[in-house]
Amino acid sequence: MGGALDPVVAEGRRRLRATLDDLEPGSRVEVALSGGADSLALAACLAFVAPHTVWTAGAVVVDHDLQPGSAEVAAHAARQARELGLEVAVVSVEVGTAGGPEAAARDARHAVLRSREADAVLLGHTLDDQAETVLLGLGRGSGPRSLSGMPAVDGIIRRPFLGLRRADTERICTASGLTWWSDPHNADPSFRRSRVRHEVLPLLEDALGGGVAEALARTADQLRADTALLDELAAQVADPCDIPLLAAMPAALRTRVLRRAALEAGADGSELAAVHVGELDRLVTDWHGQTRVELPGRVSAIRVGDALQFQSTPVAG
Known part of the structure; x- marks a missing residue:
């Protein structure tokens, strides 16, 4: 037995x-x-x-x-x-x-x-x-x-x-x-x-008295749930390049819409980082005539009037 x-x-x-x-x-x-x-x-x-x-x-x-x-x-x-x-x-x-x-x-x-x-x-x-x-x-x-x-x-x-x-x-x-x-x-x-x-x-x-690994894992679960909800809301935006619409959004949602737009335009998702999305956000909220934002994957974003446009990054030289 x-x-x-x-x-x-x-x-x-x-x-x-x-x-x-x-x-x-x-x-x-x-x-x-x-x-x-x-x-x-x-x-x-x-x-x-x-x-x-x-x-x-x-x-x-x-x-x-x-x-x-x-x-x-x-x-x-x-x-x-x-x-x-x-x-x-x-x-x-x-x-x-x-x-x-x-x-x-x-x-x-x-x-x-x-x-x-x-x-x-x-x-x-x-x-x-x-x-x-x-x-x-x-x-x-x-x-x-x-x-x-x-x-x-x-x-x-x-x-x-x-x-x-x-x-x-x-x-x-x-x-x-x-x-x-x-x-x-x-x-x-x-x-x-x-x-x-x-x-x-x-x-x-040792310093915090134990339970750190479990706390970090719980934090990951909570952040994953929040991120999933914001991603779902971002996917519902009909025109992710409409600047007045983007400017009216909360920053947490707007940056996800911009990330989605960049990926759909062909940006390399494995290298697209927060710094790139931040520069896209400046085209919407802090526009001072920037020429373009270059993204991984040879994709660039420019602002034309009240819209963002994505195009191939020009070859240097």
């Missing part, structure tokens, strides 16, 4: 079900499996839940080939996933250099994940990851969009464990008889996230 079910394992399974409760029987669900504790815990929970929900369950292991032995790490993760009963694919990628090593690896990985023929792809981000993301956004001086952190649902991407701690995922792995890999990059102080994880957050927890 088996022992009592570990309550953390039960909670992991419950959270996975809740994040995927919109999926129909027969849907395909895959775990983005790195071999670390977070994604292995997800794999274990999915392997248990999938037969009860009649989902097709799998895992995709992305080998970035950035460290010696990465192929062996990928093979070990794939072997454990197969032993859990999951269908497994191992995909090797070439990582570029744009945005630095962390961003380039993330972009390569997400390109693979979003290309999968799956109804949902699960990422193992935890509450600790969410807290780190909020602090990193705060350090960059980013606005509420960045400080709202990672959503639980983002298209086919799902993050069931945003309410669990990193220690919880290790506990699920131990209870499931799984051995995880610890990425040495996560302890490398040359990476900003690593320093936030091992230096900044422990210091804040």
